[in-house]
Amino acid sequence: MSLKYAVLAALLEGEASGYDLAKVFDVSVADFWSATPQQLYRELDRLAEGGLIAARVVEQQRRPNKRVFTLTRAGRDALGAFTAEAPRPTAVRDELLVMTQAVDIGDRDAVRASVEERMEWARAKLARYERLRQRLLAGRDEDAFLAETDRVGPYLTLMRGRSFEEENLRWGRRVLEILDRRAAAGEEPASGGVVRPVV
Amino acid sequence: MSLKYAVLAALLEGEASGYDLAKVFDVSVADFWSATPQQLYRELDRLAEGGLIAARVVEQQRRPNKRVFTLTRAGRDALGAFTAEAPRPTAVRDELLVMTQAVDIGDRDAVRASVEERMEWARAKLARYERLRQRLLAGRDEDAFLAETDRVGPYLTLMRGRSFEEENLRWGRRVLEILDRRAAAGEEPASGGVVRPVV
């Protein structure tokens, strides 16, 4: 149900093709919802059929034709009505956390490496978000931007994305510290009461 | 695929019934994975069939019998092997963020209220996490706990849950500020160049 509104919300930025949206909704880019291209193509067909978006075929030379979608009045209204509903709580679903939960009976070095990779992703996303932020601010400071813009929404979701990734980094650093301390303790088992985990 | 390992990881805490797990995996409680009771019952059947967990029927007077599940050696090994795999990135999927993205063309007051409710939830979860933390620490400080325990995993996921909810609160406070400033500007339209959104 909410992919529907996520797509409508994305089209507030202007018309887009399925391919364009696939880039915006890519896991590594998304800041308010993510989806695969297949989900998007299905959803776009449904939305067009329901009259919430309008499709227009753009003929291209040297490129396959593309269908470009725009919000209709009905789509805009449906999106507006959606904002008045009660959002369901976000479900935690992170494989890295499952692995972390089980790290003591599992492969500590592998989990360590996965945490480091997650941190690399977080850095890349932060860089992306920062570029987006600068583009929105367009030289103004935050207060000036907020006073002048007619759309704060994208800025607010960007802020959430940013703080999420910053927390990923902070958490990751702490996890690495703790795992490394354990690794050191495990190598000289005389030092403490630490039980060596069974792998 | 990963609900499977999430269930195995939960059983590291000791034997549990489907009902017990349903409480742990409840959206409002979960700190490393969430799932509905129906998903759990299906998954438990599959895991028992695959020999990764063992079921034992506990007869109860005055209560329906329950099936209590325990990790088998094979289940433990499978979970250990899972920790060595590459976790997939977490997908952002939050209806509140979709609503926030569209707040400017939607119902600002309703979104405001949803943000406040999300903050209430965050406070409740934080209180829960804090109780859990105190139970784990058992009077020791963090360093002492980490040196003595044979399982850091649950503590690390708890930390991630805590910082996530703290960020929800921080973000929420900022969003309320910004939306309120807009509401004030909208009521005295002479004050600035703010375009009143169409609702």
Place this chain on the structure above:
DNA sequence: GAGGTCATGTAACAGGTTACATGATTGA
């Protein structure tokens, strides 16, 4: 006696993922 908790489930459906297919163009 109403509503909550314990305890388990079925059925039907909606949502999400994976693998594959096509075919031209552009850049290293």
Place this chain on the structure above:
DNA sequence: TCAATCATGTAACCTGTTACATGACCTC
């Protein structure tokens, strides 16, 4: 010439959600 990008899609499958059902107990 090899890989990536543009642009769309089908088929099959797995995961997740919703509604409903049962039945006894306990607490207000």
